[in-house]
Amino acid sequence: MNLKIRTLLAALAVLGWGCQIHYQTEKVNYKMASPSVREGKRLTMLVCGSCHYNLETKDFSGKKLEDSPKFLGKIYATNITQHPKQGAGEYTPGELAYLIRTGIGRTGRLMPFMHRPNMADADLDAIIAYLKSDDPAVRPSGRNPGKTRYSPIGRLGLSFTKVGEYRDAGIQKPKNDPVLLGKYLVDNLACFHCHSKSFTSLDVQQPERSKGFMGGGNKLRDAAGKKIKTPNLTPHATGIASWTQAELRRAVTEGVSKDNSVISYPMPLYPELTEAETSAIYAYLNTIPPIEHEIKR
Structure with a gap:
């Protein structure tokens, strides 16, 4: 490897580690309607299941995302069961809504692939109701799927993610078209x-x-x-x-x-x-x- 390439990689590493992947959070005035938990389970499997549902444990305790390119680092889908420490048990419904709308967790960490800014209010309500339900797949699991560690290039890529503001604008799901x-x-x-x-x-x-x-x-x-x-x-x-x-x-x-x-x-x-x-x-x-x-x- 010549000097120019080594210098470029070193510069990318320094730049990557300095990139922002944590953000300021805000409390939102979230009021949930009367959603169907059954529909919430269907939607959670559709929207979240491919990453967070673990086929071995048959719950939403997360897993390593083996398909992610190695240059991004090691990426794990988090545990979103109701466990207070390993999972999302401490999240309030408002914090879950904020996470899904913005991709930013309660600690300010950016989780970009969870970002659904255009999700209809009814679907958001149903998913949150399911995550707070007594369904076996979301009951507290202390399993730790692993800790995500982004590479400098991965952090650099995340820094270009467009983080939007929380929207509570009455988004409706298209039905007739x-x-x-x-x-x-x-x-x-x-x-x-x-x-x-x-x-x-x-x-x-x-x-x-x-x-x-x-x-x-x-x-x-x-x-x-x-x-x-x-x-x-x-x-x-x-x-x-x-x-x-x-x-x-x-x-x-x-x-x-x-x-x-x-x-x-x-x-x-x-x-x-x-x-x-x-x-x-x-x-x-x-x-x-x-x-x-x-x-x-």
Whole structure:
């Protein structure tokens, strides 16, 4: 390694460690309606389950995110059961709402992949009600999944995350327009996080402004640790232009692709999605600008 490269890496390391990943928090006047805990469980599995649900312990005690690129560091999804120390048991409903809306925890720590600024109030209420329920999957678990340690480059990337202000503006979930519902789901299921160009160029406030929105190519790792790139989900020939609605539903709920191959980790399965919801996702994906980007498997 020559001197210039060593100097550059050293400079990035110093810059990365100095980057801000903690923020000032604020107390919010959060008033929860009368949500359905049952619907809250479904939504929590859809929105939070791919990261926080541990298949071995069958609860939301967290796990290591094996698919995250190594250059970001070691990343663990936190325990969000009701344990007061290892979990989220000490969080008030208002603090949970603030975390989900802004990605900032009660201690000021930035947790960007939990950031859902555009989630409908009713869905937010349902998720919080479920997390505070007596369901076995959220009962107190003292399990510590591991401590996240970002690399200097990872910290540098986080510093570019757009942290928005808490919004309590009566966000409604689209119901009568399939395209708008599909857009809402692609946003709040975080489909665009993985299927856009890179985690470092996401716009969580306005997802469609993310670089390479839904065009694939984001670098992840499969269950064996092999580097992979996420597929193109735009309506281009190199994407899903030839896919039917039924094929998309089978892929996201059963993990079987158009060519009958098994879709492997890190793509999560969403069996909780209704047929109307997968139809809406399909309708929306076919309205976004097509991107020519062939991803070789």
